[in-house]
Amino acid sequence: MKKIHIVILVIVAAGISIIAASFGQFSSYQTFETASKEPGKKLYVIGFLQKDKEMQYDPKKDPNHFIFYAKDKQGNINKVIFNGEKPRDIEKSEQIVMMGYEEGGSFHCSRIQMKCPSKYKKDMVAEGNNG
Amino acid sequence: MDTQFIGEHLRPGQLGHFFVITSFVASMFSAFSYFMAVRTEQKDPLASRSWLLFGRGGFVLHTATIISVFVSLFYIIENHLFEYHYAWEHSSLSLPGKYLLACFWEGQEGSFMLWTFWHCMLGLVVMRTAKGLETRTMAIIAAVQVCLCTMIIGIYLGPDIQLGKTPFALLRNVMRDAPIFSSPNYMSFVQDGNGLNVSLRNYWMVIHPPVLFLGFASTLIPFAYCIAALWKGEFQTFIKPTLAWSLFNGAVLGTGIMMGGAWAYESLNFGGYWAWDPVENASLVPWLVLIAGLHTLLVYKATGRALTLTLVLLLLTHLLVWYSTFLTRTGILGKTSVHAFTGDGKALTYHLLIVIGLLLLLTIAMLIRRWRGLPRIKTEEETLSREFWMFIGSVILFLASIQIAISTSIPVWSPLAKWISGKDFAPPTDPMLHYNNIQVWVAIIIGILSASVLYMKFKNSDAKTLGKRLGLTALIGAVMAAGIGYSQRITTWQYDIMLFAACFGIVANIYYGIIVQKAKFKNLGPSVAHLGFAMVLLGILLSSYNKHAISYNITGEIFNPGKKTAEENAKENRENEILFHGVPVAMGDFIATYEGDSESITGKDRIDYYKVSFERKDSNSNKVLDRFVLYPDAFINSKGQGVLTVNPSTKHFWNYDIFTYINGFTPDKGRIDTMSYQSHIFHNPGDTAHLQNGYMVFMGLNREINDKRYIPKDSDLAISAKLMVYDSSTRKSTELNPLYILRDKQYVVNVEDTLPNMNLYARFESIVVKSQDSVSTEIMIKQTDPKDDFIVLKALVFPFINVLWLGVIVMVLGFFISLGNLLGRQLSKG
Numbered sequence: 013m014k015k016i017h018i019v020i021l022v023i024v025a026a027g028i029s030i031i032a033a034s035f036g037q038f039s040s041y042q043t044f045e046t047a048s049k050e051p052g053k054k055l056y057v058i059g060f061l062q063k064d065k066e067m068q069y070d071p072k073k074d075p076n077h078f079i080f081y082a083k084d085k086q087g088n089i090n091k092v093i094f095n096g097e098k099p100r101d102i103e104k105s106e107q108i109v110m111m112g113y114e115e116g117g118s119f120h121c122s123r124i125q126m127k128c129p130s131k132y133k134k135d136m137v138a139e140g141n142n143g
Numbered sequence: 144m145d146t147q148f149i150g151e152h153l154r155p156g157q158l159g160h161f162f163v164i165t166s167f168v169a170s171m172f173s174a175f176s177y178f179m180a181v182r183t184e185q186k187d188p189l190a191s192r193s194w195l196l197f198g199r200g201g202f203v204l205h206t207a208t209i210i211s212v213f214v215s216l217f218y219i220i221e222n223h224l225f226e227y228h229y230a231w232e233h234s235s236l237s238l239p240g241k242y243l244l245a246c247f248w249e250g251q252e253g254s255f256m257l258w259t260f261w262h263c264m265l266g267l268v269v270m271r272t273a274k275g276l277e278t279r280t281m282a283i284i285a286a287v288q289v290c291l292c293t294m295i296i297g298i299y300l301g302p303d304i305q306l307g308k309t310p311f312a313l314l315r316n317v318m319r320d321a322p323i324f325s326s327p328n329y330m331s332f333v334q335d336g337n338g339l340n341v342s343l344r345n346y347w348m349v350i351h352p353p354v355l356f357l358g359f360a361s362t363l364i365p366f367a368y369c370i371a372a373l374w375k376g377e378f379q380t381f382i383k384p385t386l387a388w389s390l391f392n393g394a395v396l397g398t399g400i401m402m403g404g405a406w407a408y409e410s411l412n413f414g415g416y417w418a419w420d421p422v423e424n425a426s427l428v429p430w431l432v433l434i435a436g437l438h439t440l441l442v443y444k445a446t447g448r449a450l451t452l453t454l455v456l457l458l459l460t461h462l463l464v465w466y467s468t469f470l471t472r473t474g475i476l477g478k479t480s481v482h483a484f485t486g487d488g489k490a491l492t493y494h495l496l497i498v499i500g501l502l503l504l505l506t507i508a509m510l511i512r513r514w515r516g517l518p519r520i521k522t523e524e525e526t527l528s529r530e531f532w533m534f535i536g537s538v539i540l541f542l543a544s545i546q547i548a549i550s551t552s553i554p555v556w557s558p559l560a561k562w563i564s565g566k567d568f569a570p571p572t573d574p575m576l577h578y579n580n581i582q583v584w585v586a587i588i589i590g591i592l593s594a595s596v597l598y599m600k601f602k603n604s605d606a607k608t609l610g611k612r613l614g615l616t617a618l619i620g621a622v623m624a625a626g627i628g629y630s631q632r633i634t635t636w637q638y639d640i641m642l643f644a645a646c647f648g649i650v651a652n653i654y655y656g657i658i659v660q661k662a663k664f665k666n667l668g669p670s671v672a673h674l675g676f677a678m679v680l681l682g683i684l685l686s687s688y689n690k691h692a693i694s695y696n697i698t699g700e701i702f703n704p705g706k707k708t709a710e711e712n713a714k715e716n717r718e719n720e721i722l723f724h725g726v727p728v729a730m731g732d733f734i735a736t737y738e739g740d741s742e743s744i745t746g747k748d749r750i751d752y753y754k755v756s757f758e759r760k761d762s763n764s765n766k767v768l769d770r771f772v773l774y775p776d777a778f779i780n781s782k783g784q785g786v787l788t789v790n791p792s793t794k795h796f797w798n799y800d801i802f803t804y805i806n807g808f809t810p811d812k813g814r815i816d817t818m819s820y821q822s823h824i825f826h827n828p829g830d831t832a833h834l835q836n837g838y839m840v841f842m843g844l845n846r847e848i849n850d851k852r853y854i855p856k857d858s859d860l861a862i863s864a865k866l867m868v869y870d871s872s873t874r875k876s877t878e879l880n881p882l883y884i885l886r887d888k889q890y891v892v893n894v895e896d897t898l899p900n901m902n903l904y905a906r907f908e909s910i911v912v913k914s915q916d917s918v919s920t921e922i923m924i925k926q927t928d929p930k931d932d933f934i935v936l937k938a939l940v941f942p943f944i945n946v947l948w949l950g951v952i953v954m955v956l957g958f959f960i961s962l963g964n965l966l967g968r969q970l971s972k973g
Binding site: 019027037042055111 | 550573577
């Protein structure tokens with residue numbers, strides 16, 4: 013075997029193991045219920061805005077604090093605290109993907125992506141806050 | 144009976160559709176003719192020649208009709224023919240003329256057309272220059288054009304299966320179910336189009352897509368040459384043209400990608416130029432593979448080694464462009480990308496999968512057919528040879544692109560993974576950290592290789608000279624890195640190594656260019672490109688590592704590999720700051736003040752510009768060192784029920800940028816008139832009135848009026864009041880002079896005076912003279928509550944971002960120097 017083949021083999025093996033190890037960093041889509049079993053762990057929850065419940069956002073008090081209620085795919089309703097400005101047009105969203113963690117009965121989230129109905133499809137996905 | 148519709152212009156669409164079909168047929172004819180020219184090459188050169196001419200004719204016709212399709216669609220958009228779905232969807236009457244081109248490629252069909260168009264242009268060049276390889280390369284190019292034409296042909300294969308989407312579809316056919324389209328005069332209701340997405344309304348949208356698509360399109364040419372070489376079984380003549388096209392491709396695609404970054408940075412509110420977003424990755428991956436292939440091709444050219452890997456990489460580059468089209472166009476990324484691409488549903492998904500499958504099949508078949516016969520060299524490379532390390536560098540680039548591709552493709556493979564493991568895979572919760580942690584090592588290795596590889600010679604190098612030169616430049620690089628690392632407080636060790644790699648790259652390539660190559664311009668290509676690459680690394684590191692929100696602090700978060708609790712991260716994410724009108728707020732070294740807003744109305748859409756002033760003062764002398772004003776804006780579309788879109792505003796300094804954008808503002812704009820005037824009576828000079836944020840002192844009356852706002856008349860009795868207003872937040876006093884004018888002894892004219900900083904309006908209402916000593920002056924004061932007028936602002940600082948932009952320009956320049964040198968040599972040889 014040539015020297016270069018050995019070197020390449022080592023590099024490829026290292027590369028594959030790094031990539032394989034990085035799989036552990038991938039998150040998963042959960043529900044509020046499974047999220048509450050692992051409090052403090054960051055994950056994604058797919059849900060829907062509860063329009064009949066109150067939304068709280070008072071930028072005068074704190075521009076980084078937005079509270080709303082969301083229903084997940086299992087039908088559980090949970091309070092969500094978002095550390096950022098109220099995403100524009102969240103009222104029109106038909107689905108929201110929330111990234112955050114469950115703690116003390118509410119979901120603390122630092123990123124929101126929304127899916128809006130096709131009428132507003134140009135604003136289909138919006139990001140709340142980088143995190 | 145069919146309804147006769149009134150007010151439609153059907154001719155341009157019919158013509159356009161006719162051109163699309165002709166174009167499709169012409170590309171098929173061209174591909175077939177070129178293919179026949181190859182088949183008859185040996186047996187019947189005369190027939191081969193005529194097939195070749197047929198192929199050329201077909202391709203020219205194909206090109207001409209594609210241009211006609213372009214013209215037809217442009218005619219429809221320019222004349223606002225909203226009976227066409229494409230014009231209705233992407234343009235509007237109020238859209239400024241310069242964006243008409245932009246709405247051309249906003250949609251799926253338009254961007255496929257742009258891609259087709261560039262293939263035509265490049266194909267014409269190949270036709271003229273490919274000589275002995277013309278028949279084979281052009282057969283491939285024309286065949287790919289056939290595939291692309293099916294994307295815009297829009298014909299029905301069955302009642303429900305539509306092949307491609309035509310840009311000439313009529314609105315009434317696309318929205319067949321809407322009741323208004325059953326009325327013959329529906330056109331009188333369709334007055335205006337949807338308009339271009341506001342965040343796309345800037346000059347980047349006009350120039351970025353053509354450049355990026357030229358970059359995508361030019362991957363076809365190395366692909367075609369590689370297939371042609373495999374087809375012919377001859378691996379010498381394809382080297383030079385493939386090298387030239389790969390250099391061109393690397394330069395254009397690199398420019399296109401970084402233009403996207405610059406666009407995101409300048410005018411979108413992603414908060415940066417690179418976010419490892421799937422759509423960005425989808426164009427980066429082909430570029431990385433292309434660069435790897437370009438380097439192995441150089442190895443093959445110089446030593447005859449690495450042909451197999453070269454072919455694999457360059458063939459893969461074009462396939463990856465198709466794959467990235469699949470990722471970004473079918474909506475499969477919907478959940479994971481911030482880019483608002485919409486899926487065209489299953490039809491496009493299958494359509495693209497079939498095309499990718501065909502191309503992949505062709506590639507694999509060609510490779511297998513020639514695999515055993517590919518020229519290989521049995522001897523070993525020297526460890527100190529250029530080819531040894533270039534080969535390793537290419538493999539690492541390739542692995543890096545695989546990592547990015549796997550993480551980006553989560554939505555593609557997650558259904559399978561769920562089926563196997565039961566886990567519903569989602570992207571990492573912190574994608575930036577995920578990619579950065581891995582790719583920093585790629586940056587380090589590639590940085591060091593690109594610094595040192597030029598010092599090595601092909602075949603073998605003199606260890607002594609090599610050691611001396613590399614030792615010296617590495618030492619200077621290390622000193623430079625230490626200085627920058629210390630002053631910029633780069634404390635994460637991985638990034639210190641990357642900093643060294645970047646500095647080493649800069650020093651080594653400058654030294655190489657000037658000392659070793661004696662600055663001979665035509666040879667400078669590689670060292671200039673490598674220098675640019677090292678500068679890009681340095682720019683990325685400096686601007687991103689110390690990127691921070693001055694509206695709150697998040698320094699180093701995305702680079703900190705240490706595990707933090709979610710709460711800590713959440714706290715650091717609080718980047719928004721509220722600014723009340725006229726109230727200064729500390730932001731980093733600056734004092735920021737929201738000074739007010741102004742509106743500009745273009746057509747029916749309203750844009751609000753918010754004026755925010757920034758001041759930096761010397762803490763000892765209180766002298767103002769810097770002062771500038773930013774105008775981030777917010778845009779309210781008249782159609783989307785008040786959908787708000789914002790554009791950031793950035794102040795560029797030579798060593799850093801301040802980047803601001805609006806995240807919210809006072810909901811109700813009618814606020815000023817809701818406050819009413821209140822009366823204050825002043826008797827003597829020195830009387831005061833309290834204000835919300837200070838006070839007002841009455842200084843006396845004045846009959847001598849020297850005021851631009853007042854043109855005296857003989858019959859006037861005019862008096863001005865002298866009011867000193869003290870603002871307790873700025874600790875400044877301002878004089879106000881409202882006027883009271885009794886004209887013709889009959890009627891009163893009040894000239895108000897205002898103090899915008901305090902939202903203060905003062906009106907000299909009346910004057911009552913009781914005696915010589917007792918004069919009461921009535922001043923009406925209105926002050927709007929500053930708490931009623933605010934904006935929510937995010938302000939970020941990007942240090943040394945100009946190093947990045949400059950690096951990109953230098954790198955692209957390097958590509959073009961190499962290309963010029965290569966073409967120059969070819970020309971001089973005849």
